[in-house]
Structures are given as structure tokens and as C-alpha cells.
Amino acid sequence: MKKLFFLFLFWGIALTVFSQNIQIKGVIVGGQDSEPLPGVNVVVKGTTNGTITDLDGQFTLNAPSDCILSISYVGYKSQEVSVKGNRSLRVVLQEDTETLDEVVVVGYGVQKKSVVTAAISRVTAEELNVAKPSRVEDALKGKVSGVQITQSSGQPGSDSKVRIRGIGTVNNSDPLYIVDGMPVDGGIGYLNPVDIQSVEILKDAASAAIYGARAANGVVLVTTKTGDGGTGKGLGKATVNYNFSYGWQNPWKKKSVLNATEYMVIMNEAQINDGNAPRYTADQVANAGKGTDWQDETFNYDAPVQNHQVSISGGGEKVSYFLSLGYFNQEGIVGGDYGKSNYDRWSIRTNSTYNVFEDNSRKFLNKVRVGVNVGYSRGKSTGIETNSEYGSILGSALTFSPLVSVYASDTEAANILAAHPYAVKDKDGRVYSIPPSGFQEIANPVAMLHQPRSEKNNEDKFVGTFWGEIDVLPGLKFKSSYGFDLAFWGKDGYEFPYFLANQGKDVTQSSVWSEMNRGYKWQVENVLTYNKTFASNHNLTVVLGQSAQRYTYRQLGGSDYDLLENDPSKANINSAIADRDDERVYGGTGGYNNASLASYFGRIDYNYAERYMIQATVRRDGSSRFGPSHKWAVFPAVSLGWNVSNEPFMENRPDWLTSLKLRASWGKNGNENIGNFRYTSLMDGGQNYYFGGGYVVATESKNGVMQYGSSPAAIPNPDVKWEESEQTDLGFDIRFFDNALNFGFDYFKKKTNGMLMDQPIPSYVGQSAPIANAGDMENWGLEFEMGWKQSLGDFKYSVNANASYLKNKLIKLGNASGEAIYENAGASGLGSYVKGQ
Incomplete structure (x- = not known):
């Protein structure tokens, strides 16, 4: 009997040995687009041993070789996977349209939408590319409540203005743009919309407070696509995609x-x-x-627009990657067929992640990852004049007499050329007609399109982030990154002699001009993130970080006259031979500027069983744009959430009610959008002043001596400080019929204090206006969002709608009159802001 007992004991030990733990590595992707899924729960069935996937959808877990993994993710169907001794797994999760939810990107992390307590709207890649837009901002139009997007003009490639919850200040109401963690200047029009995975818009102070100083007007977070990390070695399996669209435009x-x-x-x-x-x-x-x-x-009817995009993505156990090349071309419906209103953009992107090592047998420093996200864009555009001495091309097309033909008759052409040898002709030498006498600011619009004048704009932009991440301890990660935003932009133009109309002067002298600008911003950030679940239901996330930025700007420009030849290919400043004594010659400009920002920030997120949520954020910023006494400012925020539907008393709720969440938030944000060193006085060269006279008294004049030198550039204000905005938000999210119908509501009230404004001074002072914290503004509003989605077999459809109501009011301007007039030459109130309106 003892022998038999020891035999069974030996077999038990052997079985235990053979079922010992192994290290399992895997990647989890979505079934529709094979994109990696972050935050997926991976648990050994029947135990509490588990983990979650990282931002690249990857996980590592020590578990028995014969175990079963239970994999679950909000919005996807749960799966059970038998390990069967496999050390590498690739799991594809299928969407569950009846429980679909999202992981939302927030500042320095991600959150499940079910526990988000702030006002954040999300637009996915699928929604962005429905209309094949030329710019990302255009793709966002009408998709998010409380966000107004307007294009500055109808010219191809023109910028768009984004306003989140109205105009928060008279200074600068542009939001802060963050691309893969790097703040970028000049908007996000340089991005290829096809490269974008999602866009999150942080609308309230609580969500934006982590960015403190620059978030008073909201934040636009852009996340670009990443590769699909596989389980094989090397680069793994690659997926190649090519998208092409071609269309026509007409008024x-x-x-x-x-x-x-x-x-x-x-x-x-x-x-x-x-x-x-x-x-x-x-x-x-x-x-x-x-x-x-x-x-x-x-009009240029059937003006073409085309878009080409090719991408390669994939990965293996150690590396994931995404490469793309894009080309976009749009021809304008006014002047596009003459090469005067066109836009071209080339874009290149490479995003990659590399797992340096991963060893879960260690208690600390068990995982190191590095990555790089770099994008380059080159845009070229041409434009037409919209406000010359002849008005605009469209203005002339609407007001020019229909009795006048496009071309002058032979007799009229001879008379025009006799008086004006530079009259505009077409490529075959035919002379265009000119307006009859009496017309003002009007010319033959077709002749204006042929006007020998051209200005080409160009922009080259590099934006990238290099980062490394270390798992210091279980649940504790350290991430360090270096980001940069390098931009070159400028214009080159020429004008040859021409004549368009009698009310204007003959242009008999050719001219040429050129301008180049360079802006460079770098950012270094170090962030600690701690995630921990206590006693199953207490979930805690802590973020602590430091950030440092510096921005430098240089500008150089010049112009000259009298080109050797009226040949566009030879139109450059070196080919101009104007008399060097002419004051117009070499109209050179140049400048240099720089600014710095240092920051410290922290955030605590806590939720109990995804039922009660609280988030507290604080950021301290120091800016070189303010004097020593006001350089630093603190921006706090707090938000609360209550998932009523997760309460025990809601277990017997009606089947048609899926979920109900209440939200509330309060916080402060800042604004530093002013010129550099406005708090002090700088010297400006190239000034002149008459000494010893130079004035006239009655009939007596005194002759002075002109002296050249330097003088203070502006009146300083050492007391200028941060502009601050304080915002309160109340809202709720409710879903019906197994998430098929969703509805969201927000009420917000925002007060901006100490708006940074130039103060009007008498023109005879001869100085630039000083800046001061002179005004207050208030805006409040209501936002509604509603959506319906349904699947009928393989057919899926969705309908979304949103509406907003906004009220802006200027409360204070810092003076008794209640008016701030910046230009008053010949028109009262021109360019003014009025208190109470």
C-alpha cells in the first residue's frame, strides 16, 4: 500500500513539473482593421492571474502551459484561448456592435469611455475619411458638438479656424494641438487624414488641465496609426494598403x-x-x-481633385511598424486652370515600436520599449489676389458689364496697345478688353487671370517624437520622450509690367520678392504612470510628469526691381538690376525670437467598480513671456462621475435602458499667447530722429539734423501676467436598446479673466501699444449629441447628430468707455470690441 501511495505521489509531482508555468507573449488586434487594441483584459481562467495589453496591443503573462486565457474588451466579443504550450499568441477580437464602447485617449494616457468624467469627444479614422478631405479640420466639421470649424477662404489648401466652445478671448482663440504627444504650431493641416487613428477633442477645463498654460481654448489630441505587432520573429507579416480617389469640383x-x-x-x-x-x-x-x-x-469647371495613399504596416514579436506615403492635389475653381489657385501636398510617415527586452521573471525593470513617430509634409500652393486696386477676380466677374466681350476687337486692340504697350494678352497674343470709363475697382476678370503676376507659397514641416518606456515595477511605468516640430515656410513671387484698366496705373517696372521663415520647437518630457487595482473594485491611476519646451523663430525676406528678363524661370532677386539708390530696392526684413516653457504636472484617477469616479489634476507652468514676478502659474481641476446604471438598485432596470452616467467638472486653464518679452523694453534699430529743430512754428522753420540709431521698441508692462479661464461643466451620457441609441448632454459656463490685450494709446506717442490684462469675457452654452447604430447581418449603418447653443459676452475692457478701438482712421469703431456685446 505504501508503495502504491508513493507511486501516485511521484506521478503527481511529475504532472506538476510538466504543467509548470511558461512565459506567454501575445498581441490582440481588432478583427475589422487589424489595429492593435490597448487595455484588453487577459486573465487565466479560474484565477486572478492576469494583465492588460499595452498601447501596441501586446501582453506578457506567466501561466501554466495548459491553461485557458479569458480575453475580454469593452465593445468586442469575449474569447477563451487554449494555450496548449504555445508561447506566442495572436488573438483577433470581433466587434460586438451591441456593447460597443471606446478607449479614449486623454492627456498622457488612455481611459475607458465608461469611466471618463470629463467632456471629451472622439472621432475615429473611419469617420474622418468618409469624405476624403484635404485637411483634417475639414473632416471634423459637424461631427462634434460645441466645435465650430470655418475655412478662412475657398482657396485650395487655405487654413481653417477651429473654435471649441466659442471665442474664449479676444487675443487668440486657437486650441492647443497635440500630435502623438508633441504640441505643434500652425494647426494640423499638414497631416494626411489617412494617417490618423483618432482625434480626441478635450472641451472642458478638467480634461485639458493636464496641459495647463496653453489649454484655455481646448485641446485637439491627434493619434496616428501604429503597426500590428505579431507573434512571429523579425518584421512579421506585412499588410499593404492603397487608396485612391479622383473627383471633380464645380461651383x-x-x-x-x-x-x-x-x-x-x-x-x-x-x-x-x-x-x-x-x-x-x-x-x-x-x-x-x-x-x-x-x-x-x-470659373474652372470640373476642377480635378485627387488623393493617393499607400501604407505598409505589420510587425513581429519584437517590432511593429507603420509606413505611409501620400499625395494630394486640388485645382481651384477660380484660377486653377491658369496655375494660380492650386494646392499640392506630399506626406511621409513612419511609426515604429521595438521591444528591447521583456522578462516577467524579474520583479523590476522587466520590460523596455522604444519607439519613434515621425511625419514629414511638403505643401505648395498658389493664390489669386482678392483685394488689389482692381478689386477681386470674382468681384469683377459679378459686376463687369455683360456688353463687353472677353477680347478687344482689332481696332480696339490697336488703340489699347498704342496707349498701353503692356496691356495683358493671352498666349496667342490676343489683347483682352478693358472696362469702359467710369468703372472703379473693376477689370476684365479673364485678363486678371492672365495677369503676369505669380506668388507661390511653400511649407515643409517635420514633426516627430522619440520615446522610451520602462516597466519599473508591476503597474509602474516610466516614459521619457523627445519631440520636435521643425517648420520652414515662405513665398516667392514676381510681377511683370502689365496694364488692366484705365482707373489703375500702368505697371512698367518688374519686381521680385522672396521670404523665408523657420520655426523650431523641441520638447523633453518624463512621465511616471502607476496603475493598480485593490480588492478587485478599487482602481487607481496616478500620473506624475515634467515637461520642458523651447521655441525659436527666424525670418528673412527681400525684394528688388527691374528684372533682366520677364521670364518666370529667371525671376529671382539676383536677376534684378534696379538703381541701388532707389529706396524701394532691397526692401529687406529679418527677425529672431525665442520662448521657453517649463512645467510640472500630476493627475489622480480613482474609480470604485466603475461606479463612482473622481479625477484631480494640477499643473504648474513657467513661461519666459512673463516677468520674474508673474512667470509661474498653477492650474488645478477636478471632475466627478457616477455610473448610476452600475448601482445594485438598477439591476432590475427596464431592458431598454442600457447605461446612465452623470458627470461634473471644474477647472482652470491658462493662455500665454502674446509676443515674447512684452513685460520689458527692447531696443529697436533703424530708427531716426531730428535733433536741433525740424519743426515749423507759424512761418518760421528750423532745420535740424537727422540722426539714425535705436530706440525702445514698445512701452513695457512688468505687471502683465497669465490670462486665466475658469470653467464649470455638468453633463450626462445615456444609452438605450443595448447601446444602439446614445444621447449626451453638457452645460458649461466659462469665465476668462485678465484677457491679454494691446492697450490703445495716442498715435503721436510713436511707440507700439503696451499689453495688459485688461478684459474679462464670459461664455456659456448647451451641447447635445445623439447617435443610432444597427447591424442587419453584414449590413451596418449609423446615424449621428449634434447641436449646440452658445452665448459669448464681453464683460470688461478695463476702461470707462467700454470700447477698445485699435484703428480709428476715418471710421469710428473699426476693429473694435464693445463691453456687454
Whole structure:
């Protein structure tokens, strides 16, 4: 019997040995797009041994070789995977449209949407690329409540203005843009929309407070795509995608204007009403017809727009990568066929992650990852003048007489050339007609398109982040990163002699100009993140970090006259031979500027069983743009959430009610958008002053001596400090019918104190206006979002709608009159802000 007992004991020991723990590595991706899924729960079935996937969808777990892994993720169907001794796994999760939720990117981390307590809106890659937009901002139009996006002009490639919850200040209401953790200047128009994984918009103070100083107008977080980390060795399996679109553009509606017959009739009526004889005879009216349709002559119908995008993504056990190349071209509907209103953009992106080592048998420093996200964009654009002495091309097309033909007759052409040898001609030498006498700020719009004038704009932009991440202890990660934003932009133009209309002067001298700008920003950040779950239901996340930034800017420009040849290929400043005594020659400009920002920040997130949530954030910023007494400022925030549907008393709620969450938040943000060193006085060279006279008293004049030198550039204000905005937000999110119908509501009130404004001073002072914290502004509003989604077999559809109500009010301007007028030459109140409006 003893022998039999020891035999069974030996077998038990052997079985224990053979089922010992192994290290399992895996990657979890979504089934629809094979994108890695962060935050997926991976647990050994029947135990509490588990982990979650990182931002690249990867996990490492020590578990028995014959165990079963239970894998679950909000919005996807749960799976059980038998390990069967495999040390490398690749799991594909399928969407569960009936419980679909999201992981939302927040500042320095991610959160499940179910526990988010702030006002954050998310737009996915699928939503962004439905309309194949040229710019990311255009793709966001109408998709997020409380966000207003307007294009500065209809010219291809023109910038868009983004306003989050209205105009928060008269100084600068642009939001802060963050791309893969790097703050970028000049917006996100340089990005290829196809490279973007998601865009999160942080609308309230609580969500934006982690960015403190620059977040008073909201934050736009952009996350670009990453590769699919696999389980194989080397680079793994690669996925190649190519997208192509080609379309045509046309004006959606022409303005209704008079044709030739109608024009003659109206002009005759005007003459008669003025007591004069009709200008046109009955025969002329009867034979006039439609005349020239200047809109048809001007518009570039069927203007093409095309987009090409190729990407390669994939990865293995050690590395994941995403590479892309994109080209976008848009031809303008006004001037595009003449090369005067076009836009081209090339873009290149490479994102990669490399697992340096991973060893879960160690109690500390068991995982090290490094990565790089770099994007380059080159944009070129040409434009048309919209406010010259002849007005604009479209303005002339709408007001030019339909009785005038596009080209002058032979007799008219001879007379025009005799008086104006530089009259505009087409490529075949035909002379364009000119306006009759009496017309002001009008020219032949087709001749304006042929005007020998061109200005080409260019922009090269590099934005990237290099980072490394270490798992210091279980649940504790340290991440260090270096980011940069390097931009070169400028313009080159020329103008050859020309004549367009009698009300303007003949341009008899050619000119050329060029300008180049360079901006460089670097950022170094170090962030500690601690995640821990206590007693199953107490979830804690702590973020502590430090950030340092520096920005430098240089500008150089020049112009000259009298080119050797009127040849576009030779139009550069070196080819100009104007008299060097001419004051217009070498109109050189140049400048240099720099600014620095140092920051410390922290955030604590706690939730109990995803039922009660609280988040507290604080950031301390120091900016070189303010004097020693006001350099530093602190920006706190707090938010609360209550998932009512997770309460025990809601277990028997109606089947049609899926979830209900209440939210509340309060916080402060800052604004430092002013010029550098406005708190002190700088010397400005190139100044002049008359000494010893130089004035006239009655009939007596005194002759002084002109002296050149330097003088203070502006009146300093050592007391200027941070502009601060304080915001309160109340909202709720509710879902019905197994998440098919969702509805969100937010009420917010925002008060901006100490707005940074230039103060008006008398022009005879001869100094630039000083800046001060002179005004207060208040805005409040309501936001509504609603969506419906459903799957019918393989057919899926969704309908979304949003609405906003916003009220802006300027409360204080810091002076008794309540008006701040910046230009008062000939027009009262021009460019003014009025208290109470």
C-alpha cells in the first residue's frame, strides 16, 4: 500500500513539473482593421492571474502551459484561448456592435469611455475619411458638438479656424494641438487624414488641465496609426494598403446677374428716371442677346481633385511598424486652370515600436520599449489676389458689364496697345478688353487671370517624437520622450509690367520678392504612470510628469526691381538690376525670437467598480513671456462621475435602458499667447530722429539734423501676467436598446479673466501699444449629441447628430468707455470690441 501511495505521489509531482508555468507573449488586434487594441483584459481562467495589453496591443503573462486565457474588451466579443504550450499568441477580437464602447485617449494616457468624467469627444479614422478631405479640420466639421470649424477662404489648401466652445478671448482663440504627444504650431493641416487613428477633442477645463498654460481654448489630441505587432520573429507579416480617389469640383451655384438685354433695359430705365434720354435704342436692346457671362468665363469647371495613399504596416514579436506615403492635389475653381489657385501636398510617415527586452521573471525593470513617430509634409500652393486696386477676380466677374466681350476687337486692340504697350494678352497674343470709363475697382476678370503676376507659397514641416518606456515595477511605468516640430515656410513671387484698366496705373517696372521663415520647437518630457487595482473594485491611476519646451523663430525676406528678363524661370532677386539708390530696392526684413516653457504636472484617477469616479489634476507652468514676478502659474481641476446604471438598485432596470452616467467638472486653464518679452523694453534699430529743430512754428522753420540709431521698441508692462479661464461643466451620457441609441448632454459656463490685450494709446506717442490684462469675457452654452447604430447581418449603418447653443459676452475692457478701438482712421469703431456685446 505504501508503495502504491508513493507511486501516485511521484506521478503527481511529475504532472506538476510538466504543467509548470511558461512565459506567454501575445498581441490582440481588432478583427475589422487589424489595429492593435490597448487595455484588453487577459486573465487565466479560474484565477486572478492576469494583465492588460499595452498601447501596441501586446501582453506578457506567466501561466501554466495548459491553461485557458479569458480575453475580454469593452465593445468586442469575449474569447477563451487554449494555450496548449504555445508561447506566442495572436488573438483577433470581433466587434460586438451591441456593447460597443471606446478607449479614449486623454492627456498622457488612455481611459475607458465608461469611466471618463470629463467632456471629451472622439472621432475615429473611419469617420474622418468618409469624405476624403484635404485637411483634417475639414473632416471634423459637424461631427462634434460645441466645435465650430470655418475655412478662412475657398482657396485650395487655405487654413481653417477651429473654435471649441466659442471665442474664449479676444487675443487668440486657437486650441492647443497635440500630435502623438508633441504640441505643434500652425494647426494640423499638414497631416494626411489617412494617417490618423483618432482625434480626441478635450472641451472642458478638467480634461485639458493636464496641459495647463496653453489649454484655455481646448485641446485637439491627434493619434496616428501604429503597426500590428505579431507573434512571429523579425518584421512579421506585412499588410499593404492603397487608396485612391479622383473627383471633380464645380461651383454649386452661380449668382444671378443681368444678361446683356436685361442690362440695357435697366440702364435705360435709370437714364429715364434721371431725366435723360435712353442710352440704348430699341434695335440694340432687341439684338443684345445674353452677352458675356463673366462667371462662365472665369470659373474652372470640373476642377480635378485627387488623393493617393499607400501604407505598409505589420510587425513581429519584437517590432511593429507603420509606413505611409501620400499625395494630394486640388485645382481651384477660380484660377486653377491658369496655375494660380492650386494646392499640392506630399506626406511621409513612419511609426515604429521595438521591444528591447521583456522578462516577467524579474520583479523590476522587466520590460523596455522604444519607439519613434515621425511625419514629414511638403505643401505648395498658389493664390489669386482678392483685394488689389482692381478689386477681386470674382468681384469683377459679378459686376463687369455683360456688353463687353472677353477680347478687344482689332481696332480696339490697336488703340489699347498704342496707349498701353503692356496691356495683358493671352498666349496667342490676343489683347483682352478693358472696362469702359467710369468703372472703379473693376477689370476684365479673364485678363486678371492672365495677369503676369505669380506668388507661390511653400511649407515643409517635420514633426516627430522619440520615446522610451520602462516597466519599473508591476503597474509602474516610466516614459521619457523627445519631440520636435521643425517648420520652414515662405513665398516667392514676381510681377511683370502689365496694364488692366484705365482707373489703375500702368505697371512698367518688374519686381521680385522672396521670404523665408523657420520655426523650431523641441520638447523633453518624463512621465511616471502607476496603475493598480485593490480588492478587485478599487482602481487607481496616478500620473506624475515634467515637461520642458523651447521655441525659436527666424525670418528673412527681400525684394528688388527691374528684372533682366520677364521670364518666370529667371525671376529671382539676383536677376534684378534696379538703381541701388532707389529706396524701394532691397526692401529687406529679418527677425529672431525665442520662448521657453517649463512645467510640472500630476493627475489622480480613482474609480470604485466603475461606479463612482473622481479625477484631480494640477499643473504648474513657467513661461519666459512673463516677468520674474508673474512667470509661474498653477492650474488645478477636478471632475466627478457616477455610473448610476452600475448601482445594485438598477439591476432590475427596464431592458431598454442600457447605461446612465452623470458627470461634473471644474477647472482652470491658462493662455500665454502674446509676443515674447512684452513685460520689458527692447531696443529697436533703424530708427531716426531730428535733433536741433525740424519743426515749423507759424512761418518760421528750423532745420535740424537727422540722426539714425535705436530706440525702445514698445512701452513695457512688468505687471502683465497669465490670462486665466475658469470653467464649470455638468453633463450626462445615456444609452438605450443595448447601446444602439446614445444621447449626451453638457452645460458649461466659462469665465476668462485678465484677457491679454494691446492697450490703445495716442498715435503721436510713436511707440507700439503696451499689453495688459485688461478684459474679462464670459461664455456659456448647451451641447447635445445623439447617435443610432444597427447591424442587419453584414449590413451596418449609423446615424449621428449634434447641436449646440452658445452665448459669448464681453464683460470688461478695463476702461470707462467700454470700447477698445485699435484703428480709428476715418471710421469710428473699426476693429473694435464693445463691453456687454
